[in-house]
Amino acid sequence: MMLTMYDLAGANDDHRFSPYCWRIRMACAHKGLPLETVAWRFTEKDKLPQPNAGTVPVLVDGDTVVADSWKIACYLEERYLAKPIFGNEAARGEALLIKYWTERTLHPLITRMTVRDAWSGLHEKDQGYFRESREKRFGRPLEQVVADREPTREAFRAAVEPLRAMLADQPFVCGQSAAYGDYILFGMFQWARCVSGFELLEPTDPVHAWRQRLLDMYDGLGAKAIRHDA
Amino acid sequence: MMLTMYDLAGANDDHRFSPYCWRIRMACAHKGLPLETVAWRFTEKDKLPQPNAGTVPVLVDGDTVVADSWKIACYLEERYLAKPIFGNEAARGEALLIKYWTERTLHPLITRMTVRDAWSGLHEKDQGYFRESREKRFGRPLEQVVADREPTREAFRAAVEPLRAMLADQPFVCGQSAAYGDYILFGMFQWARCVSGFELLEPTDPVHAWRQRLLDMYDGLGAKAIRHDA
Numbered sequence: 001m002m003l004t005m006y007d008l009a010g011a012n013d014d015h016r017f018s019p020y021c022w023r024i025r026m027a028c029a030h031k032g033l034p035l036e037t038v039a040w041r042f043t044e045k046d047k048l049p050q051p052n053a054g055t056v057p058v059l060v061d062g063d064t065v066v067a068d069s070w071k072i073a074c075y076l077e078e079r080y081l082a083k084p085i086f087g088n089e090a091a092r093g094e095a096l097l098i099k100y101w102t103e104r105t106l107h108p109l110i111t112r113m114t115v116r117d118a119w120s121g122l123h124e125k126d127q128g129y130f131r132e133s134r135e136k137r138f139g140r141p142l143e144q145v146v147a148d149r150e151p152t153r154e155a156f157r158a159a160v161e162p163l164r165a166m167l168a169d170q171p172f173v174c175g176q177s178a179a180y181g182d183y184i185l186f187g188m189f190q191w192a193r194c195v196s197g198f199e200l201l202e203p204t205d206p207v208h209a210w211r212q213r214l215l216d217m218y219d220g221l222g223a224k225a226i227r228h229d230a
Numbered sequence: 231m232m233l234t235m236y237d238l239a240g241a242n243d244d245h246r247f248s249p250y251c252w253r254i255r256m257a258c259a260h261k262g263l264p265l266e267t268v269a270w271r272f273t274e275k276d277k278l279p280q281p282n283a284g285t286v287p288v289l290v291d292g293d294t295v296v297a298d299s300w301k302i303a304c305y306l307e308e309r310y311l312a313k314p315i316f317g318n319e320a321a322r323g324e325a326l327l328i329k330y331w332t333e334r335t336l337h338p339l340i341t342r343m344t345v346r347d348a349w350s351g352l353h354e355k356d357q358g359y360f361r362e363s364r365e366k367r368f369g370r371p372l373e374q375v376v377a378d379r380e381p382t383r384e385a386f387r388a389a390v391e392p393l394r395a396m397l398a399d400q401p402f403v404c405g406q407s408a409a410y411g412d413y414i415l416f417g418m419f420q421w422a423r424c425v426s427g428f429e430l431l432e433p434t435d436p437v438h439a440w441r442q443r444l445l446d447m448y449d450g451l452g453a454k455a456i457r458h459d460a
Contacts, residue, residue, distance in 0.1 A: 088318045091318055096405075162335060180320075
């Protein structure tokens with residue numbers, strides 16, 4: 001049975017950049033599960049299979065529909081036992097803390113650097129919705145949000161220090177090989193990389209080398225992704 | 231065979247507050263391993279068993295000496311298989327990221343709130359060393375470091391948002407029950423609680439309730455700890 005994932009796309013159908021969808025793409029590759037994707041836009045709420053919360057990823061597996069990346073990861077782990085992405089309850093639990101560290105501490109810094117570039121790569125039917133909702137959140141035009149990205153980049157590089165320090169001791173978040181804890185953080189870096197040419201990391205940063213290892217996995221699944229360089 | 235841990239003590243032999251030693255105390259309780267401790271002070275470098283790096287914890291298990299809390303945790307997990315504190319490689323790996331998040335992002339905030347109180351609870355033979363080394367690090371007197379703790383407390387409460395968010399989905403860092411990922415973070419809270427009466431958390435904070443669950447575990451091992459209220 002082929003799995004199907006509704007996946008956020010830009011103006012180009014093949015421009016795929018959602019950090020949440022990248023987690024699932026990597027998780028399916030990890031488990032060796034073939035995955036087809038459906039290009040979806042923010043404003044196509046009515047095109048998602050039920051049930052959903054108006055966001056992607058939404059996974060369709062035969063008669064089963066699962067929405068939300070975390071629920072999908074847990075579903076895949078329970079339904080397809082081979083090649084675990086967690087392997088036990090403690091690893092699943094700790095990955096949830098890493099998810100919230102990524103989303104609550106790191107994602108906002110990425111957004112402040114890339115939101116204008118991200119807007120420029122969207123399908124025109126999404127651009128109005130995206131600009132309006134994000135400008136409401138920030139209280140100013142997107143162009144002003146990203147006007148001076150240097151201090152934010154410094155803050156971001158400081159915020160990923162825990163990952164950098166860890167990489168002195170082991171090659172992946174999940175130890176000697178990559179698993180879901182890595183894919184959560186990789187999804188964030190891949191989102192930034194796909195929507196913007198603004199480079200987050202120094203080439204000498206151990207985090208840069210870790211990201212490259214992730215980009216190269218599964219026949220370069222991440223490395224092949226289309227980038228929109230605004 | 232009884233395990234022995236060299237453990238940082240204050241003026242009172244029974245005042246034990248090292249965040250790193252608390253991790254090991256909880257890990258031994260988790261595994262049901264009896265642990266005796268030896269009160270040790272910062273300035274007693276020559277009293278530690280070899281090999282060591284001049285810090286505690288140092289664990290002695292028969293002819294085996296292991297220094298460094300992370301190495302001790304990994305040693306305990308390999309040597310005593312029952313009741314795992316990790317259980318698999320991914321959980322061990324992710325715990326290492328949580329360790330560095332705790333040490334690099336959160337510990338510095340704790341220090342900025344509690345360092346003066348911590349000094350006041352030390353044995354007088356340690357107070358000179360402690361004050362001098364910390365004042366050199368901060369570039370000002372300890373009294374000035376902690377002069378206005380409110381902004382730091384706000385920053386700390388914001389920094390633990392990933393833990394708070396996670397607690398809406400599961401009761402412990404390691405999922406449905408506590409394990410080493412919890413003990414790492416608990417060690418930090420216990421350190422702050424043992425050296426200072428300055429309350430880090432609102433009583434209504436889900437993190438407060440999680441900390442209480444950890445304090446109550448293993449017959450209230452953490453709850454019974456002596457606090458020095460400066």
